[in-house]
Amino acid sequence: MHQYWAYGLLVESEIEFPELLPFEFEKSDVTLCIGKTPETLTGEDVVHRVRVSISPNEYLLKFLNIANYYVANGNEIVIQPLPEGDEKSIRLFALSNAFAAILYQRNLIPLHASGIFYNGNVILFCGISGAGKSTLVTAFQQKGYIVFTDDVCVLQQQDNGDITVVPSYPMVKLWEDSFKKTGLSMVGEEKRIRPDLPKYANFYHEKFNNTRQKIDKIFIIEKNKSLIDIELQELTNLEAFKEIQINVYRSLQMNAMQKRNIFFTILSNLTKKITVYSVKRSAHNNTLTELLKLIETKF
Amino acid sequence: MEIQKKIVWLASYPKSGNTWFRAFLTALLNDGYLDINQIKTDGIFSSRQIFDEFTDIDSTYLYNHEVKKLQANICSYRANFYEKECLFIKIHDAYGYQELNLPIIPTESTLCAIYFIRNPLDIACSLASHINGTVDEAIALMNNHKKINTSSDNINTQDQLKQRLLSWSEHVESWAITKLPFPVLILRYEDMLTNSIACFIKALNFLGIKATHNQIETATRATRFEELKKKEIQKGFKERTSLKNLFFRKGNAGNWHTELTTLQIELIKKNHSNVMQLFNYLD
Numbered sequence: 001m002h003q004y005w006a007y008g009l010l011v012e013s014e015i016e017f018p019e020l021l022p023f024e025f026e027k028s029d030v031t032l033c034i035g036k037t038p039e040t041l042t043g044e045d046v047v048h049r050v051r052v053s054i055s056p057n058e059y060l061l062k063f064l065n066i067a068n069y070y071v072a073n074g075n076e077i078v079i080q081p082l083p084e085g086d087e088k089s090i091r092l093f094a095l096s097n098a099f100a101a102i103l104y105q106r107n108l109i110p111l112h113a114s115g116i117f118y119n120g121n122v123i124l125f126c127g128i129s130g131a132g133k134s135t136l137v138t139a140f141q142q143k144g145y146i147v148f149t150d151d152v153c154v155l156q157q158q159d160n161g162d163i164t165v166v167p168s169y170p171m172v173k174l175w176e177d178s179f180k181k182t183g184l185s186m187v188g189e190e191k192r193i194r195p196d197l198p199k200y201a202n203f204y205h206e207k208f209n210n211t212r213q214k215i216d217k218i219f220i221i222e223k224n225k226s227l228i229d230i231e232l233q234e235l236t237n238l239e240a241f242k243e244i245q246i247n248v249y250r251s252l253q254m255n256a257m258q259k260r261n262i263f264f265t266i267l268s269n270l271t272k273k274i275t276v277y278s279v280k281r282s283a284h285n286n287t288l289t290e291l292l293k294l295i296e297t298k299f
Numbered sequence: 300m301e302i303q304k305k306i307v308w309l310a311s312y313p314k315s316g317n318t319w320f321r322a323f324l325t326a327l328l329n330d331g332y333l334d335i336n337q338i339k340t341d342g343i344f345s346s347r348q349i350f351d352e353f354t355d356i357d358s359t360y361l362y363n364h365e366v367k368k369l370q371a372n373i374c375s376y377r378a379n380f381y382e383k384e385c386l387f388i389k390i391h392d393a394y395g396y397q398e399l400n401l402p403i404i405p406t407e408s409t410l411c412a413i414y415f416i417r418n419p420l421d422i423a424c425s426l427a428s429h430i431n432g433t434v435d436e437a438i439a440l441m442n443n444h445k446k447i448n449t450s451s452d453n454i455n456t457q458d459q460l461k462q463r464l465l466s467w468s469e470h471v472e473s474w475a476i477t478k479l480p481f482p483v484l485i486l487r488y489e490d491m492l493t494n495s496i497a498c499f500i501k502a503l504n505f506l507g508i509k510a511t512h513n514q515i516e517t518a519t520r521a522t523r524f525e526e527l528k529k530k531e532i533q534k535g536f537k538e539r540t541s542l543k544n545l546f547f548r549k550g551n552a553g554n555w556h557t558e559l560t561t562l563q564i565e566l567i568k569k570n571h572s573n574v575m576q577l578f579n580y581l582d
Contacts, residue, residue, distance in 0.1 A: 050354045
């Protein structure tokens with residue numbers, strides 16, 4: 001069995017995950033094994049969508065002919081590989097969907113955000129897929145900042161009411177064109193996150209800091225079709241609440257597992273304590289250099 | 300589980316009157332009131348947001364052929380999921396089949412389709428503005444036989460899933476010439492311009508929607524092209540894709556006489572004359 005740290009949890013896995021941080025421990029939080037997944041989930045509290053079923057304590061995803069994923073009780077992931085499933089694809093949807101289910105089952109809230117370290121805390125960049133989060137943190141990394149997390153981080157409210165955050169795992173996922181935009185050297189074809197997808201893994205295991213952090217600021221990144229450049233605006237508490245809410249990771253899971261109240265409590269505390277900015281960038285032009293400069297003025 | 304036939308496809312090649320008709324339906328079902336940023340139809344087939352919400356999958360990780368395999372399931376699922384009688388779904392994809400040889404749109408949940416067709420000579424002018432490109436680029440896109448409208452490199456950073464557009468002629472053939480397993484009403488954009496009310500009545504009869512003449516007139520007035528354009532200028536339009544140009548640009552028929560060069564006209568006619576002839580666009 002392989003042992004890893006991921007999303008703040010100790011994971012014992014039958015599958016090797018080069019994406020994750022190897023970590024030694026005696027007792028795991030989560031076990032991941034290869035096996036047969038249930039055919040269906042039944043019960044009144046099960047929410048069924050297209051090839052996915054979710055209840056507060058169980059999750060079943062039948063992903064095309066790649067793999068089935070079953071997640072239960074916040075501590076068990078079972079993967080049943082299917083004939084067309086390649087290792088990378090199987091791992092990618094385990095890391096995104098199955099781990100998100102584990103987190104929700106443990107009352108933890110994953111947020112769609114990348115982040116960098118700043119001044120002893122972290123600055124988060126929230127946004128939907130394609131907003132430019134990974135490109136942005138890579139551009140900051142090129143300027144000397146340390147990446148905290150890519151794509152997802154995990155929010156948790158401490159007993160004293162403070163909101164803290166842990167990273168996902170030490171890999172930034174970048175589309176082919178982001179290497180050119182950020183000046184990062186292109187990685188090899190073996191780093192594709194799926195065999196035919198031009199999106200590549202940029203690992204940063206050596207600099208990965210997996211300790212719990214406080215949030216300094218949040219920037220909500222959005223592509224906008226009617227803008228020629230960039231608009232940055234500080235949000236009121238209410239606006240910040242609404243904007244961050246949209247960026248919860250895998251919202252279907254949160255709703256089906258009935259975790260909205262936990263998220264809303266966290267959000268309510270979070271938006272009272274920290275500054276949140278909305279950053280709208282042009283969907284037409286490459287504004288990365290200006291974007292960095294403008295965001296840095298708010299650090 | 301019995302799948303209900305309740306999807307009405309509002310199908311067209313881009314810039315052919317689809318949004319105009321959706322605006323009309325919204326105004327009709329809303330006592331003549333229209334906010335163009337709140338068009339009350341049920342999204343577009345290629346919506347990435349809807350796809351992700353109903354699959355729990357981040358579709359940016361998927362290959363195009365995987366997306367096409369799941370889209371039909373999502374539509375049927377939505378047809379059963381919503382209580383309303385009909386789902387009006389806009390679609391720019393050509394009708395066709397995915398790699399398992401199943402239709403990309405689900406027959407079992409489809410009630411019918413309205414196909415909007417417009418003179419390709421006028422589309423070229425309008426499409427150029429829509430794609431932030433030149434008329435020549437628009438013409439090239441309309442002649443493109445590729446299955447996917449953008450480079451099929453699986454870069455998935457846009458807010459829409461890739462559309463299987465095909466060439467203009469192939470698009471029309473797929474929806475308006477081939478016999479489909481559900482009823483299709485064809486509406487010419489030019490007829491919608493010259494006789495809006497008659498066209499809209501024809502569409503409503505086809506859909507089985509009851510409305511008084513007064514209601515139809517009010518909705519037609521509220522969605523006259525100049526009204527839509529005025530609203531876009533005043534409040535913007537979220538479906539606009541161009542930075543410089545309005546979505547509701549000119550809206551009339553025959554602009555090509557002044558906007559296209561002789562060479563451009565010949566190029567379009569050369570590629571699309573058969574289909575143009577069928578729909579009286581060569582006179």
